[in-house]
Amino acid sequence: MSVPPIGPTELTPMLPEGLRDLLPERAARRRAVARTVLSAFERYGYATVVPPAFERESVVARGVGGAVRRELLRFLDPEVGDVLVLRPDMTPQIARLVATRYREHPGPIRLSYEGSVVRRPRGRARRQRQLSQAGIECIGFAPPHADLEVIAATLDALHALGLRDLVVELSHAGALSAVIDALPAAVREPVADAVAVRDHAVWRSLLSGAELAHVERLVACAGEASELDGWSAGLRALGHADVVDALSAVVAGLERSGSRVIVDLGELRGRGYYTGLFFEVLADGVGSPLAGxxxxxxxxxxxxxxxxxxxxxxxxxxxxxxxxxxxxxxxxRPSKVLVVGSAAARASTASRLRAEGRAVSECDPVDEETLSRLVAWEGYTEVLRPDGG
Structure with missing residues (x-):
């Protein structure tokens, strides 16, 4: 039975929602950015690994929180019946790899990666299912040195791309996340949800006394890193000396980066996952963090x-x-030359140019209109006709 041809309008929905194709120019830019980032990571001693695109659900579920777990894209392995998932995050894969392949490594272990992760869209804010990342994991190296190294390597990678006007936002899981986790179970998640959207009325209706004062003090600690010294005594009195010490050490180390550093102790990102200092790198005019x-x-x-x-x-x-x-x-992309003519006429010219390191495409003789369209579409910078045709 013959299959009827597909019209252009029928092709539009063939790509699943939330995915996109990268055409040659965009793909070349993506590869160039990834190469620059990985090269910067290499200068800090990070070796690149390539984990698989999917894993057993049981492996990934160990390393992600409940919210991410609900976003997993699952499918059944028809050979053995295992439930598999497209990776939603690279870090659980690195953890699995370290636990199995690097078990005898004395540490520190420094690994880098680059690739795509896939998640179900959550709400209207995120339309893309497939996210492209390049990252590093520093394992078995103590804070604050490791924290500072990871942030410095991230900034150096972004600087290598020409991005300079960056803001580093620091926070710590020992601050607000720890306080909320110690609240009674009945109010814990409602308070967390209210703080996440800065709904003062809701958390004030749920808390009182010392608990309310503690939460509001931490939420108020948001501003330039230079303000940390002024907050220090109050935070230490509330039992957050370790938070102050960790942040102070990293802030001092980042002074040499030239980036603006801010601190937000009311941040709950990664609650239940992060155990110490965490960060984001922001840039004006971009709706999402460049790194975190x-x-x-x-x-x-x-x-x-x-x-x-x-x-x-x-x-x-x-x-x-x-x-x-x-x-x-x-x-x-390098400039491209188009050699037009008969196969016999263009062969030696194309071979010579390729030997010189030029990017060369070949084409049989075509009419001028078709040739103009081809040049415009492909971006050829030079057209040669060795046989004069």
């Missing part, structure tokens, strides 16, 4: 290989947006 990460000392223990750990991931799509807004997204 933090300390996750409990994760490796879930895979039977407890070690301290911290890491970061750079959102390559957000980086491309920042580069475009700043006029830094130049096409990295």
């Amino acid at each position: 990460g933090g300390r996750y000392d409990a994760l490796l223990g879930r895979y039977g290989a407890p070690r301290t750990a911290t890491g970061a991931a750079i959102d390559l799509e957000a980086v491309e947006s920042a580069l475009a807004q700043r006029g830094l997204d130049r096409d990295p």
Whole structure:
């Protein structure tokens, strides 16, 4: 039975919602950005690994929270019946890899990666299912040195791309997350939800006394890193000396980066996952962070290989947006030459140019209109006709 041809309008919905194709120019830019980022990571001693695109659900579920678990895209392995998932995050894969392949490694272990993660869209804010990342994981290296190294490597990677006007936002899981986790179970999640959207009325209706004062003091600690010294005495009195010390050490180390550093102790991102300092890198005009990460000392223990750990991931799509807004997204592809003519006439010319390192395409003789369209579509910078045709 013959299959009827598909018209152009019928092709439009063939790509699943939330996915996109990268055509040659965009793909070349993505590859160039990823190469620059991974090269910067290499300068800090990070070795690149390539984990698989999917894993057993039981492996990934150990390393992600409930919200991410609900976003997993699952499918059944028809060969053995296992439930598999497309990876929603690279870090659980690195944890599995370290627990199995690096079990005897004395540490520190420094690994980098680049690839796509896939999640179901959550709400209207995120339309893309497939996110491209490049990141690092630093395992078995103590804070604050490891925290500072990971942030510095992330900033150096972004600087290498030409991005300079960056803001580093620091927070710590020992601040508000720890306080909310100690609240009575009945109000814990409602308070967390209210704080996440800064709904003062709701959390004030749920809390009172010392608990309310504690939460509001931490939410108020948001501003330039230079303000940390002024908050220090009050935070220490509330039992957050470790938070102050960790943040102060990293702030001092980041002074050399030239980036603006802010602190927000009312941040709940990664609650239940991060165990210490965590951060985001922001840029004006970009709707999402360029990068983020933090300390996750409990994760490796879930895979039977407890070690301290911290890491970061750079959102390559957000980086491309920042580069475009700043006029830094130049096409990295080499200039291309089109050699037009008979196979016999164009062969030697094409071979000679390729031997010189030029990018060369060949084409049979065509009419001028078709040739003009081809040149415009492919972006050829030079057209040669060795046989004069």
